[in-house]
Amino acid sequence: MNSSFEHISFAKLTDLAEHRLKADERTECFAHIRVCLKCATDLSRLQNTIDLMRTDYGEDAPRDVIRRSVEMFRSHFTSNKQFLPLITAVLSFDSRSASPAYGLRSVAHATYQLIYSAGDYDLDLRLTPQEDEWILAGQVLGKNCVGAKVDLEGMAGSSSTTLNELCEFTLPPVPNGDYRLRLRLTEMNVEVSELRLRA
Amino acid sequence: MVLLEQGELKDEDLLAGCRRGDDFAWEALVHRYQRLVYSIPRHAGLNYDDSAEVFQEVFAALIRNLNSIDKPERLHAWLVTTARRKTSRLISKFPQLQQTRRTETEPEQISELRDDAPLPDEVLVRIEQQRRIRMGINKLDERCKQLLVALFYRPEPPSYAEVARALGIPEGSVGPTRARCLQKLLHLVEY
Numbered sequence: 001m002n003s004s005f006e007h008i009s010f011a012k013l014t015d016l017a018e019h020r021l022k023a024d025e026r027t028e029c030f031a032h033i034r035v036c037l038k039c040a041t042d043l044s045r046l047q048n049t050i051d052l053m054r055t056d057y058g059e060d061a062p063r064d065v066i067r068r069s070v071e072m073f074r075s076h077f078t079s080n081k082q083f084l085p086l087i088t089a090v091l092s093f094d095s096r097s098a099s100p101a102y103g104l105r106s107v108a109h110a111t112y113q114l115i116y117s118a119g120d121y122d123l124d125l126r127l128t129p130q131e132d133e134w135i136l137a138g139q140v141l142g143k144n145c146v147g148a149k150v151d152l153e154g155m156a157g158s159s160s161t162t163l164n165e166l167c168e169f170t171l172p173p174v175p176n177g178d179y180r181l182r183l184r185l186t187e188m189n190v191e192v193s194e195l196r197l198r199a
Numbered sequence: 200m201v202l203l204e205q206g207e208l209k210d211e212d213l214l215a216g217c218r219r220g221d222d223f224a225w226e227a228l229v230h231r232y233q234r235l236v237y238s239i240p241r242h243a244g245l246n247y248d249d250s251a252e253v254f255q256e257v258f259a260a261l262i263r264n265l266n267s268i269d270k271p272e273r274l275h276a277w278l279v280t281t282a283r284r285k286t287s288r289l290i291s292k293f294p295q296l297q298q299t300r301r302t303e304t305e306p307e308q309i310s311e312l313r314d315d316a317p318l319p320d321e322v323l324v325r326i327e328q329q330r331r332i333r334m335g336i337n338k339l340d341e342r343c344k345q346l347l348v349a350l351f352y353r354p355e356p357p358s359y360a361e362v363a364r365a366l367g368i369p370e371g372s373v374g375p376t377r378a379r380c381l382q383k384l385l386h387l388v389e390y
Contacts, residue, residue, distance in 0.1 A: 010378055010381075011374065014381055046385070049332060049381070049388070052328050053347070053352055054353070055354075058238045059238065060233060061233045061250075062251065065237075065251045066229060066230070066233050069254065070225065070229050073217070073225040073262060074222050074225075087256065092293070119259070119285075188263075
């Protein structure tokens with residue numbers, strides 16, 4: 001290769017970028033690159049691209065998370081065709097596995113507290129066993145929650161109610177079982193997808 | 200590694216489809232940006248569950264704002280900004296999350312990438328460049344796609360013999376094919 005006039009072939013540039021050339025070939029290439037802007041630019045771009053591929057440690061989101069986000073789009077419409085996304089609430093506190101949080105009011109010892117978070121909303125649930133049934137009560141912390149509907153649905157039963165002026169609610173008792181709790185707010189629906197009510 | 204991006208439609212076209220209520224446009228959009236949006240809370244130190252929460256909130260916010268995004272061609276920037284805000288908000292609301300998560304067992308490469316600044320801009324730039332490269336690879340023919348993934352999507356370069364065995368091609372063809380495929384990729388990718 002005449003380093004003054006002939007550009008380095010792309011194949012050889014790739015070998016150079018990947019450190020696959022012998023020492024004398026490397027020397028010859030770099031001698032050309034020092035005086036050739038095109039080859040220097042091509043080499044830099046190749047090296048950068050290869051480096052980006054080799055260090056692509058990014059993760060795909062979990063499939064179920066992607067699926068929920070896809071389903072969010074078609075799940076909910078109001079009567080005027082406005083989209084209402086469905087957010088799955090995430091459990092952030094369980095009194096059964098932690099010391100009681102501040103603010104936990106005095107309740108019967110069998111009652112336990114669950115706190116869920118969904119965006120700008122927190123859902124404070126109190127679950128009280130009563131023989132073979134459960135009483136689910138709670139409060140929503142966030143904006144524009146007064147009057148929102150709360151639905152509890154499961155194979156064993158279902159119940160619904162509406163949040164009061166303090167965004168509190170108490171659902172009618174339901175039997176032991178697995179349930180889904182859905183909160184229908186003005187700008188989104190929030191769901192606790194797995195609520196196990198078992199004695 | 201699975202390359203799932205939808206290669207052909209521009210963001211503006213997908214956004215227009217979403218505004219018309221097109222489920223497929225929305226699904227394509229989520230798949231196109233899922234890796235980017237998920238990477239932001241993960242790079243900030245949040246665990247899988249918390250990162251999933253941020254992920255959902257970002258796409259929920261996108262649904263709410265479908266009709267109010269002024270510049271559809273800047274959708275990528277909107278998603279990055281929204282993901283960063285929601286990540287920062289979650290961390291400020293529960294500061295222990297970020298601290299605690301740093302000690303959990305997780306892929307070594309994620310730990311190596313994290314630094315003291317929770318969301319460094321240069322990390323986001325690299326994530327976007329890597330996304331564009333993956334989109335470019337997805338537009339290549341199947342042979343090039345398989346070869347480039349086998350050669351480059353691993354920290355240490357494999358031998359040509361190993362790649363040739365894995366893909367069922369002659370070892371002597373790996374080098375020339377690699378160069379041809381890389382050249383095609385560089386024509387497709389702009390960053």
